[in-house]
Amino acid sequence: MARRLPRLLGQAWLLAWRADRRTSVALVVAQIVGGVASAVGMISVVGVLDGLLRDGPTPERVRAAVPSLLLFVGASAVRSALESAGAAANGRLTPQVSQEAEMRLLTLTTRVELSTFDDPAWRDAMQRARSRGASAAAQLVNQAIQLVTNVVGLIAAAGVLAVLHPVLLPLLVLTVLPVGWAAVRSARLDHRRFVRLIAVWRRESMLSGLLADREAAPELRAFTLRTYLLGEVRRMIGISTRQEIQVAAQQVRTRMAGAALGAAATGLTYGVLLWLLWTGRMDLAVGGAAAYAISLGISRLSQITYAANTVFQQGLYFADFEGFCELSRARAEPEPGGVAPPAFHEIELRDVTFSYPDAEQPAVREMTLTLRRGEVIALVGENGSGKSTLAALLAGLYRPQEGAVLWDGVDAAGFDPESVRERVAVVMQEPTRWPLTARQNIGIGRQERVAGMAEVRAAARAGDADEFIMELKRRYETLLSRHFTDGADLSGGQWQRLAVSRAFYRDAPLLICDEPTANLDARAEHDVYQRLRELAAGRTVVLITHRMASVREADRIYVLDHGVLAEQGGHAELMEAGGIYAQMFTLQASAYQSA
Numbered sequence: 001m002a003r004r005l006p007r008l009l010g011q012a013w014l015l016a017w018r019a020d021r022r023t024s025v026a027l028v029v030a031q032i033v034g035g036v037a038s039a040v041g042m043i044s045v046v047g048v049l050d051g052l053l054r055d056g057p058t059p060e061r062v063r064a065a066v067p068s069l070l071l072f073v074g075a076s077a078v079r080s081a082l083e084s085a086g087a088a089a090n091g092r093l094t095p096q097v098s099q100e101a102e103m104r105l106l107t108l109t110t111r112v113e114l115s116t117f118d119d120p121a122w123r124d125a126m127q128r129a130r131s132r133g134a135s136a137a138a139q140l141v142n143q144a145i146q147l148v149t150n151v152v153g154l155i156a157a158a159g160v161l162a163v164l165h166p167v168l169l170p171l172l173v174l175t176v177l178p179v180g181w182a183a184v185r186s187a188r189l190d191h192r193r194f195v196r197l198i199a200v201w202r203r204e205s206m207l208s209g210l211l212a213d214r215e216a217a218p219e220l221r222a223f224t225l226r227t228y229l230l231g232e233v234r235r236m237i238g239i240s241t242r243q244e245i246q247v248a249a250q251q252v253r254t255r256m257a258g259a260a261l262g263a264a265a266t267g268l269t270y271g272v273l274l275w276l277l278w279t280g281r282m283d284l285a286v287g288g289a290a291a292y293a294i295s296l297g298i299s300r301l302s303q304i305t306y307a308a309n310t311v312f313q314q315g316l317y318f319a320d321f322e323g324f325c326e327l328s329r330a331r332a333e334p335e336p337g338g339v340a341p342p343a344f345h346e347i348e349l350r351d352v353t354f355s356y357p358d359a360e361q362p363a364v365r366e367m368t369l370t371l372r373r374g375e376v377i378a379l380v381g382e383n384g385s386g387k388s389t390l391a392a393l394l395a396g397l398y399r400p401q402e403g404a405v406l407w408d409g410v411d412a413a414g415f416d417p418e419s420v421r422e423r424v425a426v427v428m429q430e431p432t433r434w435p436l437t438a439r440q441n442i443g444i445g446r447q448e449r450v451a452g453m454a455e456v457r458a459a460a461r462a463g464d465a466d467e468f469i470m471e472l473k474r475r476y477e478t479l480l481s482r483h484f485t486d487g488a489d490l491s492g493g494q495w496q497r498l499a500v501s502r503a504f505y506r507d508a509p510l511l512i513c514d515e516p517t518a519n520l521d522a523r524a525e526h527d528v529y530q531r532l533r534e535l536a537a538g539r540t541v542v543l544i545t546h547r548m549a550s551v552r553e554a555d556r557i558y559v560l561d562h563g564v565l566a567e568q569g570g571h572a573e574l575m576e577a578g579g580i581y582a583q584m585f586t587l588q589a590s591a592y593q594s595a
């Protein structure tokens with residue numbers, strides 16, 4: 001702890017300094033002046049007692065004590081005023097520090113490579129940082145301020161004691177050692193429990209979140225999952241409760257041992273003081289001042305123990321937070337500085353291989369294919385054959401581990417990934433249900449463009465969303481979330497149409513649709529495909545779908561199988577080849593015919 005404390009205090013200072021410089025400086029000044037006032041107050045006690053205990057008539061003795069008493073009162077007033085100023089500064093600093101930490105965390109998590117989210121170790125670290133990071137930073141600063149305030153007070157008391165009698169100083173330190181040891185050990189136990197239980201908590205909070213979630217509520221009932229899931233949650237809570245009870249008992253035992261040893265040391269200190277007076281080695285006035293300084297010192301020491309313990313404890317959590325920030329910085333997307341061209345003639349995937357973290361098999365293996373401007377390309381294949389992964393590689397969401405994605409012959413690895421994604425519009429398989437208004441839900445397709453109503457409506461018409469939006473209570477201004485008053489919810493197909501409209505609004509040279517019609521009715525699907533083809537003029541559309549009827553119109557079809565490119569060509573060509581595509585198509589067609 002002694003080794004770590006200075007570094008932790010340094011970190012706390014840096015956090016405070018970054019959050020609010022003026023307040024930080026004011027705080028330090030207040031603490032130093034407060035410490036000096038405290039020392040002056042203690043020394044003045046010698047003068048007071050000396051005056052009162054001298055020989056002579058009482059009025060004279062009182063008169064002799066008055067100047068020192070006035071000094072004592074003045075010093076105490078200054079000290080109290082400065083401590084209040086320090087508390088006010090502390091109150092200003094801590095929320096700002098917490099806010100800084102929160103924003104730092106979010107800035108980093110939104111900058112990491114997408115594949116990082118598939119790494120469970122990073123997710124655990126994120127959970128730790130999110131649950132404790134911001135509060136640990138704030139607590140660290142708060143308690144560091146308390147610690148420094150009390151250390152300054154202690155230095156004043158120790159200085160006064162050393163002047164009064166040198167033997168009293170080590171005795172004062174002795175009283176606090178056992179309590180300090182107990183506090184540090186207890187903090188360690190607490191942190192160890194936290195690290196051990198984080199995976200359990202993460203699972204428990206995911207499950208309990210689902211139990212209270214609006215989206216999961218229907219399926220939970222339909223599959224009569226309640227008892228099973230409640231049992232799982234109870235099991236997780238049981239594991240953590242057992243650990244918590246065990247740690248709490250260990251902590252109480254440790255603290256009791258520390259308190260008993262501390263009490264013995266305090267007795268010893270006062271015993272030595274009495275012995276010094278008894279043997280005439282110390283004068284009575286000095287003894288009185290020493291007793292006062294010891295009692296102040298012990299109270300400072302116990303506050304220091306508490307503050308140092310909290311600084312240490314929060315320091316452990318803050319170290320987790322810092323570790324996570326470091327990890328995320330290392331996982332941040334590279335920014336090579338190049339910018340993707342505004343349009344392209346051809347995008348080529350050359351020998352591209354991509355694996356998810358911890359996956360045994362690559363999701364896409366040695367894939368080579370070309371997309372040309374103005375083409376509608378279809379990707380087909382069984383579930384898990386790698387279509388979505390391939391689409392994400394094209395969209396610049398993942399970077400290939402081997403091979404390259406070339407834009408007109410230039411490796412996209414040299415472009416800033418954001419600039420690649422600026423040229424791409426994606427309709428995801430499960431579009432995010434943004435809790436924004438209908439207009440904003442479309443407008444965020446290109447949020448830097450001011451969302452004029454005419455453009456938004458044009459995009460909504462293209463995505464077949466205009467009609468149902470106009471039927472909502474507040475039309476385009478309706479908030480699409482049931483979690484808020486006056487909010488509305490949409491059906492799966494309506495959300496999908498909204499996502500298609502958003503992609504139209506984005507107006508990008510490459511449009512990727514990952515099963516955009518999975519939730520659409522037949523008429524909507526037909527309309528959307530019709531518009532996609534119109535849109536394809538001058539653009540490139542990549543279509544992923546399991547509906548083979550929609551695929552046959554594509555200019556080129558790529559068939560994926562277990563992460564590799566198995567077949568390619570036009571519909572007629574592939575049917576003639578009689579491979580996987582022909583089988584899939586015939587199977588679906590026969591299902592319709594027999595129906």
Ligand SMILES: Nc1ncnc2c1ncn2[C@@H]1O[C@H](COP(=O)(O)OP(=O)(O)OP(=O)(O)O)[C@@H](O)[C@H]1O
Nearest residue numbers: 118356359363381382383384385386387388389390
């Ligand atoms: N986030 C992920 N983390 C780890 N593995 C993943 C992840 N996403 C997909 N995979 C794995 O990669 C492989 C390819 O998945 P992908 O989603 O690309 O298939 P797909 O052809 O789009 O499937 P579907 O038709 O079901 O949408 C699968 O084996 C899948 O288990």
